[in-house]
Amino acid sequence: MDRNNPAPSWREQQPRRILVIDDNPAMASSMAEVLELEGYAPEIARTGRQALEACSHASFGAALVDINLPDISGEALIKKLLSRQPEISCIIITGHASLESAVNAVSAPGVAGYELKPPDMDRVLALCREIFARQQAQAEARMFRDIIGNMQNGIYIYKMETRGGEDIFRFLTGNPASVQITGVPVSDLIGKTMFENFPKLKETSIAAQYAALAREGHAVTPGELLYEDHRIPRKWFFVKAFPLPDHCLGVMFEDITNRKIMELELKQRELELQILSHKTLSLQEKERARLARELHDELGQQLTALRWGLDRLENKVDEPAHKEQIRALTHALSAVTRHLRGIVKGLRPPLLDDLPIDLALQSLVDEFRDMAAFDIRADFAGVAGLRIPEQSATVAYRILQESLTNALRHSHATAVLVSMTREQDKAVLRIEDDGRGFDPESLRGASGGFGLAGMRERAALCGGAVSLQSRPGRGTTVSLHLPLTENPKG
Numbered sequence: 001m002d003r004n005n006p007a008p009s010w011r012e013q014q015p016r017r018i019l020v021i022d023d024n025p026a027m028a029s030s031m032a033e034v035l036e037l038e039g040y041a042p043e044i045a046r047t048g049r050q051a052l053e054a055c056s057h058a059s060f061g062a063a064l065v066d067i068n069l070p071d072i073s074g075e076a077l078i079k080k081l082l083s084r085q086p087e088i089s090c091i092i093i094t095g096h097a098s099l100e101s102a103v104n105a106v107s108a109p110g111v112a113g114y115e116l117k118p119p120d121m122d123r124v125l126a127l128c129r130e131i132f133a134r135q136q137a138q139a140e141a142r143m144f145r146d147i148i149g150n151m152q153n154g155i156y157i158y159k160m161e162t163r164g165g166e167d168i169f170r171f172l173t174g175n176p177a178s179v180q181i182t183g184v185p186v187s188d189l190i191g192k193t194m195f196e197n198f199p200k201l202k203e204t205s206i207a208a209q210y211a212a213l214a215r216e217g218h219a220v221t222p223g224e225l226l227y228e229d230h231r232i233p234r235k236w237f238f239v240k241a242f243p244l245p246d247h248c249l250g251v252m253f254e255d256i257t258n259r260k261i262m263e264l265e266l267k268q269r270e271l272e273l274q275i276l277s278h279k280t281l282s283l284q285e286k287e288r289a290r291l292a293r294e295l296h297d298e299l300g301q302q303l304t305a306l307r308w309g310l311d312r313l314e315n316k317v318d319e320p321a322h323k324e325q326i327r328a329l330t331h332a333l334s335a336v337t338r339h340l341r342g343i344v345k346g347l348r349p350p351l352l353d354d355l356p357i358d359l360a361l362q363s364l365v366d367e368f369r370d371m372a373a374f375d376i377r378a379d380f381a382g383v384a385g386l387r388i389p390e391q392s393a394t395v396a397y398r399i400l401q402e403s404l405t406n407a408l409r410h411s412h413a414t415a416v417l418v419s420m421t422r423e424q425d426k427a428v429l430r431i432e433d434d435g436r437g438f439d440p441e442s443l444r445g446a447s448g449g450f451g452l453a454g455m456r457e458r459a460a461l462c463g464g465a466v467s468l469q470s471r472p473g474r475g476t477t478v479s480l481h482l483p484l485t486e487n488p489k490g
């Protein structure tokens with residue numbers, strides 16, 4: 001809005017109607033002309049009856065009343081006008097003969113002044129300006145009172161005073177909502193200071209903030225406040241203070257206790273879920289390790305024993321056909337053993353606490369290279385020889401595993417680039433494919449795969465974070481930021 005040329009208030013936008021009542025047509029129209037030139041909307045009435053009729057179809061802010069009318073006395077007409085339009089202000093236009101009654105009438109309600117005929121229009125216009133300005137101020141005050149009275153937020157108004165160097169906020173008034181919210185009647189608060197009324201406020205940051213507002217006009221940041229005293233039960237409030245004219249302070253507040261309780265419950269729930277998923281993931285890792293051990297130790301030994309038995313059998317038989325059959329069995333057994341080794345490896349990352357991270361990740365890349373239809377390039381030069389805590393290494397390993405599995409299953413990529421770099425106190429693992437991509441938003445709330453969600457959970461396990469960039473037709477990039485502890489092992 002233009003500061004020098006503010007928009008007219010809603011009241012200024014209404015036509016400013018003035019009723020001109022005079023039985024002399026020339027006098028009436030010359031007054032009306034002047035009024036019109038000044039932007040007013042005049043309407044002429046020749047008799048009292050016409051004037052009252054006009055009042056039934058339009059409302060007037062002011063009336064210029066000739067008190068010598070043929071059909072009614074000036075005094076009676078003004079009374080009738082007021083009974084129809086209580087807000088109207090009358091300016092009496094009188095000849096010398098009726099001056100006395102005009103002067104008497106000025107003290108009557110609804111009469112703003114008088115003018116001798118022929119009227120000095122400058123003075124009449126000055127009176128009109130005053131009348132309309134007052135009416136506008138009254139209407140605006142009424143409107144704001146109604147708005148504040150109907151608001152759901154509580155409002156307190158204070159007067160700011162300084163007594164002996166101390167800032168005092170004296171309570172002036174409050175709206176009905178304030179009573180509903182606090183349970184304290186406005187009449188109990190009037191005249192006392194903010195801290196007399198609400199003693200516990202002194203212990204909050206509000207005291208200093210309001211003092212700064214009073215002294216330097218500093219804005220007070222709206223904020224949340226937990227409050228309780230002998231009258232007000234423990235509640236959360238959202239509070240906003242704003243300076244008002246005449247050293248007054250408005251404080252608007254809202255009871256947000258229910259929302260706060262829900263927020264806290266939600267946070268608690270989130271925390272519990274996080275703990276649960278951390279537990280689940282580490283249990284999963286343990287369970288996989290146990291399975292891997294079992295498969296390796298038990299099944300692996302039995303397969304070795306079988307292999308050994310077959311070898312001995314082969315040496316014992318002479319029949320070439322039997323020898324051939326045994327060789328075929330040995331061959332099949334080798335395939336089963338390789339397969340088992342693959343499963344064990346997938347279940348348990350290679351000795352992550354022994355290997356530097358680049359070698360661990362490289363071994364996984366090599367495994368995928370054998371299976372994948374796309375070209376995989378890996379760059380771990382930035383972390384060559386770096387040892388990181390086993391838990392972080394497991395997280396990186398699993399996220400790479402899931403990302404490459406996704407690329408294999410979903411991407412139709414021709415090339416995948418895997419890299420791990422060091423950025424200050426972080427290691428950043430990136431898996432970038434040039435495949436068909438997807439819209440990550442479309443997965444929100446969808447009950448689809450567990451892979452991407454699992455990556456995020458895993459990253460959180462060691463204080464890291466995963467971000468996903470993908471667009472249909474534009475490939476997919478998964479990035480993992482892993483914090484490196486001050487003193488990584490080794």
Ligand SMILES: Nc1ncnc2c1ncn2[C@@H]1O[C@H](COP(=O)(O)OP(=O)(O)OP(=O)(O)O)[C@@H](O)[C@H]1O
Binds near residue numbers: 436450452
């Ligand atoms: N690299 C990728 N290229 C294209 N689409 C992908 C890629 N990675 C994931 N997606 C899409 O995101 C979806 C969710 O992936 P997510 O790993 O969470 O589940 P999933 O792979 O379908 O199943 P899960 O991992 O549980 O076995 C996939 O179904 C796929 O549509």
Ligand SMILES: [Mg+2]
Binds near residue numbers: 405450452
């Ligand atoms: Mg997946």
